[in-house]
Amino acid sequence: MNKRKNSGYRKSGKNRNKSEKQYGQQPTARRSRTGGKSQGANDGRERSKKTVTAEVSCSGLTNDGKGIVQWKGKRLEVAHLMPGETAEVLVSTTGRTVKTELKRITNRSKDRVKPPCSYYYDCGGCQLQHMSERAQKRVKQETVEALMKSFGKPEPIMAMDHPYDYRNKSHTTFGLNKNRQIIGGLYAQNTHDIIPMDRCLIHDPKADEVVNTIKNMMKSFKMQPYNEDTRRGFLRHVLVKVGKVSGEIMVVLVAATSVFKGKNNFVNALRKTHPEITTILLNVNNRNDSMVLGDQEKVLFGKGTITDTLCGLKFDISAKSFYQINPVQTEKLYKKAIEMAQLTGKETVVDAYCGIGTIGLIASKKAGKVIGIELNKDAVRDAIGNSKRNGVKNARFYQGDAGHFMVQMAARGEKADVVIMDPPRSGSDEAFLSSVVKLQPKRVVYVSCNPVTQERDLKYLVKNGYAVESIQPVDMFPQTNHVETVVSLELKL
Template structure:
């Protein structure tokens, strides 16, 4: 029987949903993060449960041909990216298999075979938003990622997912900070100033810098550092100081003070100009987001005549794109600032057939129906937990012919597809999209139609 700290040899058979490799030791399942099918490994067992164990790689005995590097194997080696050890075509292959597996196991669709995952044009440096915590290492101020399952920060020479401009700014900022010795926040003692750095960039290579500090007022030395940063990097169009003196894991403070430049930077999607502020919800990988939205819109039949509900609309990105074609869009979102951003964007872009409704989807959908508003179809883009059963019941009650469902979590998506099928709906089209290369995340878009 395996126990913690045992060192064993194992061959990896497959990658399971969630992105970990699975192998067997004397017929006992062992999950190994950062492992690849066909890897032969020496691992150390870190936990043992009734039916499975977990282990970390100590050494690669024989590397899988799908590996990018046979000498690197830790989470930290790959900059905190849990799929970066795989060649890109293999990442896509396993994402496809993961989606098929949950659709079989959870949705009960035994014979499902999906199209290839839509690859991302950029597989590195695609993120337009990054947040890194500050820490001190070797009496130097660093930023980086938290080590797996800990709050210890490790530094990387370059964040492989951050935009190139974002990386340039972080590098320069650290150099300035280390010359100006400013204290770094310690979450155990709740002392020190520097908490996090957030950088947002757009397709025009412009940046917004937000520095989060443990204070309830702006300190002059931080302001001075940031203005020095602006002088070094001309692409910076906006600088905020965010005040967060709470003992919390929430990064952004309640007060964000603009100390330089524009209130927001802009991003253009399908001819619509979106404002991005420190707290805006916005797709991380814009090129892929455009493709995702186009697929979703093409799933609708005769969109020109339709009254559509955009449920969990965020700032209404997809709602506004649809509004350019549809008769009318109702965008429902629970976060007030996101709805307000949407109203502003629609106004600025002259889109007048979209109505923003601030509230919970479950409640506001019922209100629309009770007010006899015409609804032909709904597009869902819910959080990771998926849809409430009451919403699926409502769709069936309304006898909607079709709905489009965008999901960032294949397992809750598969569960919801099963619930839809119990209400007389079936999955007609399914496309997986790689929004986050180098990670095990995969986005799916589905067309669900009434069959009886």
């Protein structure tokens, strides 16, 4: 998963919340939406740009789901092209930069489907909606198998029965269109141009309903969306978090200023339409950077957090805390990870990168002792609170660098039987991996949201005395190119 543990996450043209534009039976060329300011700066470059139409055949896919083709001896990548297909592709060259755009498919794959989302080809958040569910599973399975072939054959991927409506967190940006009407939606791919949308097919439907209500309320409350260029206006984003089991809903209004005229009336009107909302917060972000959430936060209604249940335990979720986006698949992933740990009730388990303590607390039910380590102090506070909330007596959480913590454990002669690690997309670094080797746990369970960096890290562990026992892919984000993997390793020294 694309993780930023317990922090405000960054906005991007490649938002993980998506949709798409209906292109009928075949995708066609899409014009880029370039703002006036950047276009003026690129006039000279545009004059030297050359675009030709090339006929190509797709021989395979990249790790991020793009089609691989050959053109004039060069390997090119084409979005939305599938293996075995032939197509006409626009190839644009500017100096040494080569860009491609799918123009027309001349020979279609039997696995190609019409994307169900009307914003798909503009949004870019989903990358695989043009593939059947069967093809998506196959592509992700083959991706993991290719990366992990030196370690063994992965198990069949754990897919999702209903691969839509799964995201328990959504983020919507607001602005004005050229007719000065308020719009809300997601950024077009690689731009800051907002695609107006009412529904994203992988969002929780209730979250989209709340956002649409807010958008419709803005005019009557004379609430202006924030303009990044003029730095005027009030509302920048709306973040919604939904407890999939509890049904609780958090709404975070991200504003450019703390001055919120008519806030009580606004909150009352929103709750009248959506009584299921259990808490509303005002987050103030007056920075001019890519972070969505600011440092200032005020609770306007409710307790400021929501609670949800995962693997039988209750977790408190704040606006900034990291909590798995797809809880249905997360339960499958965590149960598999704990199964791989082979716990008997006596083991000492280190939960590195523990976040708010989810996997460590779930593992505590089968372990002798759990030690969770997390760099973010707010996450540690949440983990301790979650431990008390669930009556867990055999788990302790510490703020600090997990690698340093484990080196100190080894220096004191302390042992750990199992290390569970769940790093961000960049994977671990050699300093952390060397600390695992120094501590010498009998077993390592490596949960990864990026099998590319995981494969790199596994090479280090294997080189230093560990052997891969099993590899399990999990489809955490259907319709996207992302795939999660959990790998178990055993010490062989």
